[in-house]
Amino acid sequence: MWVLIIHGLITALVVVSFLCGQWPVFEGTPIERIHRFLTFGAYDYFLRFVGFVCGEKGTNAILSVEYFCCDRPNPILQIIYLAIIGGTYYFIAKSCFSYIPGYYLSGIHRYTSLLGVGVGILLFLLTSFTDAGTVNAENVSQYLSAYPYDNIIFTDKECSTCKIPKPARSKHCGICGRCVARFDHHCGWMNNCIGERNTRYFLAFLLWHFLLCLYGTIAIGLVLAGRLKELRVVYILTVYYGIENSFYSLAPHVVQWLLGSYNTQILLMVFLAIVSLLLAGFFGYHANLCRTNTTTNETFKWQDYINWRRKLNEARASAAALKSSISGMSSESKLPESKWKAFFRRSPLEDAEVVVKNNVYDKGMFHNIWEVIYPLSTRRSFSQRKSKST
Template sequence: MNFFYKYLLFVAIISVFVFILLFGQLRGFRHTFIGKVNRLFLVWLPRQLSQVDQKWLHGRGSIYYRKLSNYIFFQKHSLVVLFYLCLITICIFNFLYHGRTLTNHFHTLDWLSIFISISLPYISLYTAMYSDPGVVTSDNWQEASVAYPYDFKIFFPHICETCKFVKPARSKHCRLCNCCVQKFDHHCIWINNCVGRNNIRYFFLFLFSTLQLLLHSILRIGTHLNHVRDSRLNSYLVSWWTAITNERELGSIFLISLFSSVIVFSFLCYEFYLVYAGYTTSESEKWADLNELIQQSRIFMHYRNGIQKLTLQEDAPPDATLTHSLAQVENIYDRGFLNNFKSIWFP
């Protein structure tokens, strides 16, 4: 196996591994092969390594592992951002340097489209990184507290032990940023910032910009490979593969873009699903937990002043009725797909 095939195999394995780590913990994948592999790497393998460490190193390895994992997963750092920037910058440089047989035929509009396509990910990343996600402070607490009402299903008035004020509905305290964020979605390691009410539109732009760069790369290089492939070969796939191996530098960028676009597109589809459902990434976990309690027949429903409220069985008033399905529960934050989407761009 020559270097190109090893390189291709490495890229494919890394892409699949990243996809499993990122999406394997979602409840929809928990009972699938992806979920099982995710638990293999994140639960079973660390447990086995810990046992080996206790036996042979008396736990010293676990100490260093906890320090490293605490830095990677529970502290703000720019390692993933640097990885992203290095990856796209190296690919762009290789395209411009090794693709001169392709770019020599470009016209002004071609170069303009490439310049825009290349610039957007850098601009959107910078904007998303340094934008305010909606940090709740003592100065803006009053305004944040009336932005969304409590639904008394997944959000109740509750004092944040760190910030020492009542957390506004749909907000959450981010332990990495050490602050409460309005309409908290998640802390994104790709932008080294929280995604919340004020900057989720920039996060969408970041995903769109990255995806369009990958698709632009696939289209430009794919068209070139289609022109140079040997159409005399019997198999269409073989002729494509031959073109990729003959144009190794451009072929590598084409394959990296192809694999990466699947991951970015999956991210984007999931975010659109959340918009359709009318909740955030953080809220989706709360709704999933609520659904499990409903399946266990532990949630009762009652109305006060026309407002639907949920309680546990032990706290249910006499007029409460058993909730049989999550479909019976009203999501007051879901105003329909179009209005949900508008609220992202005009919070």
């Protein structure tokens, strides 16, 4: 039991570090350091090892594979997703369907599980193949009018690649080679950008797969509980083996019996539980962004802007304090300051102006959510918008 718990904790730590280690909440933690090693350090050591063994040709071959996998659109992660969801469903059907209907589950779960997987794949296809909101010469004027500049993190400029004006909240994706309206991020699993027109499908994908994994975890747990009930395991342990009828006495023996008889089902249940927790975190993060009408790209822009303004304000406050100190030292009439007063005197940095986030696109929770569900470019009024410069 302890081996299974330790294995699950290590697996969860590695998966969370790999997928979420770059989040601001994990800054300065071991999770961030593990993420950096998994995403950069391990690959750098591997590249050096290949170069040492195979020379420059081997290094160039690895770099070519990296360019194809990371810098160009490719279906590798899409295929992996289909393999994961198809393989997981196959093993669940093979190991659990023979016990359905059971003591706690009716036969209808054979069909609802298939329906759930089908809806998940449909949302995956919608997110992957729906236009994320490509900005081109034909619609750029409408996007410029729909998303005005805030002159803070978005200013009037031209895309150096597409050679068209760059609407606020848009970004040129170097992987897809296009400007995307209300750009959130490029998702390798979807082989597509997440932008104005498909954010709703992406959110639905995350929510549905979280519920699907949670459903699978609970269903397998009920299958195992049903087997315990049908085979009267607790009765046998207490009556024939004389084990005390209490949770702490029975739990080790029940877990040992389950691991020996249904190890495949337990591994599937642990896997689905871990994935459901990760998906819940992803969905919660993106749902909060939608609630405040912010994107992942804008989150990093705001972070950089606030850090820059804070440093600028601190530098100004320090310069003003230094100037005041120098002028005070040159004044002969000033009495020497008490050491106690100097000790309790406020630092000049405390007087620096506080930098706050001023998101002009946040128009209230319900309006923000409705904008994600019903994007501006899909509305009739969008085609009637004219750029202010026209």
